[in-house]
Amino acid sequence: KEFRERIGLQKSAQNRMKERRQQAVRARRYYEDYHVQLRAKLMRARTREER
Structure with missing residues (x-):
């Protein structure tokens, strides 16, 4: 049970990191x-002024 919980926590942490990276x-x-x-x-404004 503890082992599974640890894996779940790692996965959620990885997902959070991935989300943050995607947001960045x-x-x-x-x-x-x-x-x-x-x-x-x-640039368009400048070319318009030059004419």
């Missing part, structure tokens, strides 16, 4: 997309 990746991807869109918008 998702946040970074979202931030990078936002950054790229912002830079594109700034």
Whole structure:
């Protein structure tokens, strides 16, 4: 019984770690997309001003 409980705890801890890592990746991807869109918008504004 204790052995099974220990395995369950390890699995839940691993799942928690995986979830946290996925959240970090998702946040970074979202931030990078936002950054790229912002830079594109700034570039468009600059080219419009130059004309």
